[in-house]
Amino acid sequence: MKISFDFDGTLEFREVQDFAKELIDRGHDVCILTTRYSDPMSYKWAKSNPEHAEALHNELYEAAKHIGIKEINFTEYQWKTTKIDELGIDIHLDDNWHNEVAVINNSNKAKAVWYAPRGKWKEQIFEIIGRDGQDG
Numbered sequence: 001m002k003i004s005f006d007f008d009g010t011l012e013f014r015e016v017q018d019f020a021k022e023l024i025d026r027g028h029d030v031c032i033l034t035t036r037y038s039d040p041m042s043y044k045w046a047k048s049n050p051e052h053a054e055a056l057h058n059e060l061y062e063a064a065k066h067i068g069i070k071e072i073n074f075t076e077y078q079w080k081t082t083k084i085d086e087l088g089i090d091i092h093l094d095d096n097w098h099n100e101v102a103v104i105n106n107s108n109k110a111k112a113v114w115y116a117p118r119g120k121w122k123e124q125i126f127e128i129i130g131r132d133g134q135d136g
Contacts, residue, residue: 001090001129004033004073006080007060009095010115011067016093019122021067028129031071032064033083033092038074084108091128093121 005011005020011032024030036057040046046053064072075083081103084092094100095115104112113124
């Protein structure tokens with residue numbers, strides 16, 4: 001299955017990174033789907049603070065490398081729902097319930113799961129994947 005992870009507020013956390021790595025090890029296609037601009041200089045504030053803008057994606061790229069994620073998708077501040085089907089995503093994990101998870105679940109073929117630090121998000125993803133989670 002193809003499983004995408006939001007970065008800010010989700011994949012930036014070690015427990016989520018470890019889970020993404022586990023999914024890759026089980027044979028799933030894991031990618032990042034972020035609302036960010038691909039070009040950090042696209043932010044309105046970037047021209048007044050170019051050093052910060054250039055460093056903006058460092059944490060994202062470092063996490064992707066650490067986990068083994070090769071595909072990073074930027075929505076350029078468009079709704080993620082516009083990219084989910086196009087990218088062939090089956091499951092998406094995100095911390096934004098109202099603007100992302102609920103909308104994806106009502107608009108797309110993919111199933112979105114809400115990330116909350118003490119939530120049952122792992123169990124929900126494994127339930128969607130299937131009992132053993134190894135049908136990558």
